[in-house]
Amino acid sequence: MIRVTLAIAAALGVLAALLALAGVPLRDVAVSFVEGTTGWIPDRGEFVGWQPVSEVLRRATPLLLTGLAVQIALQAGSFNIGAEGQLRVGGLVAAWACLSLGLTGPLGIVVATILGAAAGLLWAAPAAWIRAFRGGHEVISTIMLNYVAVFATEFVVSGPMQERPGGEPTTAVIPEAASLSAITFGGGFVLYPALLVGIGLAILARLWLNRTPPGFEHRLVGANPSAAAYAGVKTKWVSLRALLLSGAVAGVAGALHLLGQERRYSIGFSPGYGFDSLGVALLAGGHPLGVLPAALLFAAIEQGAVRAQVAIGLPKEISFVIQGLLLLLVAYVRWRRRSTL
Amino acid sequence: MDATNPAPAVKMLGISKRFGRVRANDSIDFTVSRGTLHAIIGENGSGKSTLMRILYGSLRPDRGRIEIDGQRVSFHSPKDAIGLGVGMASQQPSIIPELSCIENLLLGAGGPFLLQRDAAIAKASADAKRLGFEFEWTRSAGESGPAGMQKLEILRQLWRGARLLILDEPTVLLSPLDTEALFRNLKSYVEEGNTVILVTHRLRDVVDFCTHATVLRGGKKVSDLIVSETSLDQMSSLIVGETAAPASATVGSPGDALLSLKDFHALQEDGRIAATVEQLTVRSGEIVGIAGVDGNGQRPFLESLLGVRRHKGSLVLAGTDIGRWSVRERIAGGVTLIPEVVQTEGLVLDWPLLDNALIGNQWRKEFRRSGLIDRRSKIGYAGRMAARMRAKVRSVEEPAQNLSGGNQQRFAVGRALEMKPRVCLGLQPTRGLDVSGAATFYEEVASLCGEGACAILVSNELDELLERCHRVLVMFAGRLLEVPESKSKDRHAIGRMMVGLDP
Known part of the structure; x- marks a missing residue:
């Protein structure tokens, strides 16, 4: 924990040096990041409201769920690069469920989410099968399935499920009654229910991994497959289950993102949550609950960068630089710790 | 230089x-x-x-x-x-x-x-x-x-x-x-x-x-x-640091047949035969040693008894054919195997000892309270398994890699013994153990067998096997061979069998 904090501090140090070299006023950058993520204006000592915090939480929600998906596979020793594709098919299937099946109300939301989970699971299934029983590496197969997902969903929203023929490549907007609306509190604080689902799933995942026999077997396969086999674990089936579960959680992420935020599936449905989630999961290390602070940190960096672009014209792509530096340094401290033992 | x-x-x-x-x-x-x-x-x-x-x-x-x-x-x-x-x-x-x-x-x-x-x-x-x-x-x-x-x-x-x-x-x-x-x-x-x-x-x-x-x-x-x-x-x-106590020979005499094999073949992944046992009966209370040069089929043989490897032929434990049982069922039925290299096959070195204690025991109900795995029962178990083999452990919270190689071996062997198996299988179980560690191991196995279990131990330490086992068999070129009665304690005759010189 101390090491990760040090790594974050070091990443900020390197960033400051780079910005200073480029002639960017550091103080202004810092101020706009603080304003953009907390709503507190340091110069005036004034709190402008909960809107920036709510915005960080909104951005963190899909990152949390997809990060959790990647983390679950990682715990069993599989690297699911396919969260992006699983998220997209999960979102599209949820949209289809609302538009074509006419699902509405709380029950409708639950059913649409479950269908999204099933879609994510099925999308991960070929990669899971190949990994468990054919020895093909899941990194390759899940990357490939991402391309299939991106173009297949694009085809669907440019044709079969397109809102207006000849119009934008998007589905129609789902009815208000079918969506998972945000709750607005006093002071402008907006809560996205999907965030609570993400936190709940993370707690459940932790409990399952640490306190139940199947969860223990899941971790054992990730840590030492030979020892797992001697301990009576069916390692191939556990690998298979790990990627299927991971796909299902990414599918839930997609469904909730659709029901709660996007409300329609367009080709811009995901700006790459599935890829950012790899960083979130790596930053979280081996802790299922670690995805929560990691997702918040990633979201805050993006939100702060947006604010810095508006305030002082710093390109918001600086967020990628920060995230990249962070991952490099965290990977470095973790690697050092291992090598000294 | x-x-x-x-x-x-x-x-x-x-x-x-x-x-x-x-x-x-x-x-x-x-x-x-x-x-x-x-x-x-x-x-x-x-x-x-x-x-x-x-x-x-x-x-x-x-x-x-x-x-x-x-x-x-x-x-x-x-x-x-x-x-x-x-x-x-x-x-x-x-x-x-x-x-x-x-x-x-x-x-x-x-x-x-x-x-x-x-x-x-x-x-x-x-x-x-x-x-x-x-x-x-x-x-x-x-x-x-x-x-x-x-x-x-x-x-x-x-x-x-x-x-x-x-x-x-x-x-x-x-x-x-x-x-x-x-x-x-x-x-x-x-x-x-x-x-x-x-x-x-x-x-x-x-x-x-x-x-x-x-x-x-x-x-x-x-x-x-x-x-x-x-x-x-x-x-x-x-x-x-003191005069070592003279090693005590095995005690107790074997009882009824516990494990019986007939026309038994351990198979490789591709279905070829890796080891053959025409006939073997191990009785309750009996410690059977298997001598042999490494790589003559000892490992596939014991692995197929645990079930991580497939086999053909009959495998009967206490009157029940367990040939179709999964590894998990066999572990639950009292079969346990001490792996050859505990560091890579038995432990997770960067996990705390108390999680290592759970490996192989993960389905046992005694580790759960209201359906969830309970920390206190893991702590108790890890302490008992360390004590059984006198592994030097400071805290069950520390990762296994903090122990010396010999203590890792003691800890992993202690886990197998603490499972109280009916059939205790060991692949080089005393590997890396000092004289007193090996002695503790054989005494613990003897006491398990005194309570009705049996053991099949593979080792390169022929003297150890001759001293501690009721009988010693030889594995050569994938076949389990009986040592003729007249030569059963003759280390030179057994040594010749190990390299295929005598019948």
């Missing part, structure tokens, strides 16, 4: 190293003369491996100085040590099984940019001959089995030009023939002015092959001995 240099090959002065609260090495002075075969002996956790890892540069001492050939040195990594001609073959070889034997030698050895395989093989064969080994250079190292990889690890040190060779338990996996060949050739190696330091628990090897010995106990040096002036008894009492 210059053969005429009068300075000792190694001089370590006042070496101290702490791990947390444990003094692994406490002001150790250690000198080795050039051209000697020098043994370091001591119990598990006495600090032998730590001292050698310091000499090899993979650990840095807290205090103390090191001289090689009279020159003061300070190693920052094994690379520095290798540069000065120091080589160490460790207990867990760093051989990559997927690479061929020759590629493993070339790995990290520098040399020209383009690999010249044929020239390399010629040189490697010459080096191997110096040690009395033979390899099929172009086949993958993994195919040569654990013993082959161990040999390759030793050879690699010569390949890198080691003139001071540190061998950590080199012979545990080797057959008696290979061991003898190795030591014979090491003798001529040291006669050329090179030096060998041997870390071992096998006092017989020390007496037969070494000239000097240093005894460590509890991180301190106890004594420097000249082997020709000492005896096995003196060494073993110096090691434990």
Whole structure:
């Protein structure tokens, strides 16, 4: 924990040096990041409201769920690069469920989410099968399935499920009654229910991994497959289950993102949550609950960068630089710790 | 190194190293003369491996100085040590099984940019001959089995030009023939002015092959001995700090048949036969030893009894055919296997000991309270399994990699015993254990068997098997052979069977 904090501090140090070299006023950058993520204006000592915090939480929600998906596979020793594709098919299937099946109300939301989970699971299934029983590496197969997902969903929203023929490549907007609306509190604080689902799933995942026999077997396969086999674990089936579960959680992420935020599936449905989630999961290390602070940190960096672009014209792509530096340094401290033992 | 240099090959002065609260090495002075075969002996956790890892540069001492050939040195990594001609073959070889034997030698050895395989093989064969080994250079190292990889690890040190060779338990996996060949050739190696330091628990090897010995106990040096002036008894009492109790022979006589095999074949992945047992009945209370040169089918045989490998034929436990049972069902039914290399097959080294305690026990109800795995029961169990084999454990919260190699073995063996199996299977269960650890193990197995269990133990330590088992069988070329009654205690006859010379 101390090491990760040090790594974050070091990443900020390197960033400051780079910005200073480029002639960017550091103080202004810092101020706009603080304003953009907390709503507190340091110069005036004034709190402008909960809107920036709510915005960080909104951005963190899909990152949390997809990060959790990647983390679950990682715990069993599989690297699911396919969260992006699983998220997209999960979102599209949820949209289809609302538009074509006419699902509405709380029950409708639950059913649409479950269908999204099933879609994510099925999308991960070929990669899971190949990994468990054919020895093909899941990194390759899940990357490939991402391309299939991106173009297949694009085809669907440019044709079969397109809102207006000849119009934008998007589905129609789902009815208000079918969506998972945000709750607005006093002071402008907006809560996205999907965030609570993400936190709940993370707690459940932790409990399952640490306190139940199947969860223990899941971790054992990730840590030492030979020892797992001697301990009576069916390692191939556990690998298979790990990627299927991971796909299902990414599918839930997609469904909730659709029901709660996007409300329609367009080709811009995901700006790459599935890829950012790899960083979130790596930053979280081996802790299922670690995805929560990691997702918040990633979201805050993006939100702060947006604010810095508006305030002082710093390109918001600086967020990628920060995230990249962070991952490099965290990977470095973790690697050092291992090598000294 | 210059053969005429009068300075000792190694001089370590006042070496101290702490791990947390444990003094692994406490002001150790250690000198080795050039051209000697020098043994370091001591119990598990006495600090032998730590001292050698310091000499090899993979650990840095807290205090103390090191001289090689009279020159003061300070190693920052094994690379520095290798540069000065120091080589160490460790207990867990760093051989990559997927690479061929020759590629493993070339790995990290520098040399020209383009690999010249044929020239390399010629040189490697010459080096191997110096040690009395033979390899099929172009086949993958993994195919040569654990013993082959161990040999390759030793050879690699010569390949890198080691003139001071540190061998950590080199012979545990080797057959008696290979061991003898190795030591014979090491003798001529040291006669050329090179030096060998041997870390071992096998006092017989020390007496037969070494000239000097240093005894460590509890991180301190106890004594420097000249082997020709000492005896096995003196060494073993110096090691434990008191006169060792004479080993008690097995007690109790076997009862009814517990495990029966008939026309039993352990299969490989592709369905070919890896080991055959025509007929074997192990009775309740019986300890059966299996002797044999490594790689003759012992491992597939025991693995198929546990069920991680398929088999054909009949396998009956207490009247029930368990041939179709899964591994999990067999574990629940009382079958347990001590793996050959506990570090890679039995433990997760970066997990705390209490999670390691759960491996293999994960479905047992006693570990759960209201449906969830309960921490307190893990703590209790981990403590009991450490106690059973007297593993030195400071806290069950610490990761397994904090234990010394011997204590990891004790902990993993303790887990198998604490499962209270009905059929206890062991693949080299006393590997890396000192004399008292091995004795504790056999006493625990005997007491399990006294309560009605049975055991099948595979070991390279023929003397140990003859002393501790009710009967010893031989595995050769994938077949389990009965030793004729008249020769059942004749170690030479059994040794000949192990290499296929007698029926």
